[in-house]
């Protein structure tokens with residue numbers, strides 16, 4: 001399944017880079033967020049591949065939801081797709097945007113791929129194994145290596161959104177003991193924590209499940225946790241009426257685990 005996710009994400013990424021080179025046109029969606037031709041074309045590529053390989057698994061995707069075409073009942077298993085996460089960063093000409101494909105099973109993100117086409121890097125996670133690799137101009141994955149989260153250092157690195165500066169998230173960070181902060185766009189934040197390059201990613205406003213599922217799958221497979229504000233692992237599919245997700249904090253390694261060592 002990861003192989004299908006990777007091939008679909010790489011094909012979608014090629015479309016996104018082509019649209020960028022051609023000067024992708026932007027429109028504004030009903031929720032006031034931007035969408036480009038690249039979002040829609042890339043999503044169509046991924047949907048076609050998923051339905052061809054796995055016709056029985058329902059798919060929920062960002063632009064499909066915008067068009068009111070998502071299955072709306074809670075499913076035991078479904079794919080979540082955000083073909084272009086970080087649309088604002090993409091439009092601004094930055095390189096921090098990603099293609100995201102994930103499988104939810106029994107409320108958990110159990111497999112996921114995040115591809116950053118402009119950075120030429122791809123992350124994957126399933127079960128208890130996560131990997132990063134480089135994507136060549138021909139769309140092949142090279143130098144794939146396993147990744148793990150790192151032990152919490154004395155001065156942890158916290159990641160927050162580049163383009164959405166939320167006071168709720170800042171208030172949470174203000175209470176965190178000494179740390180450094182880095183601003184990173186899109187689901188790359190999950191991948192950097194998964195790789196052991198950062199330690200914590202708090203998100204104290206509600207996003208959509210498709211924004212986070214693939215990155216969360218990579219993080220969990222690399223040894224990290226994504227906790228809701230009740231301290232329990234964040235669950236997907238609890239309320240699929242608009243595919244929102246609760247507020248959360250990701251840790252590469254939770255401070256309680258460090259204290260127990």
Ligand SMILES: Nc1ncnc2c1ncn2[C@@H]1O[C@H](COP(=O)(O)O)[C@@H](OP(=O)(O)O)[C@H]1O
Pocket residue numbers: 033062082084085086087088160161162163164184185186187205207208211
């Ligand atoms: N205040 C806000 N307004 C609009 N979208 C927001 C938002 N806060 C977060 N988002 C969502 O966060 C995603 C980008 O994440 P980040 O802020 O971490 O870079 C966007 O995904 P899309 O680009 O897929 O629409 C968007 O859905």
Ligand SMILES: [Mg+2]
Pocket residue numbers: 082084085086210211
């Ligand atoms: Mg998104």
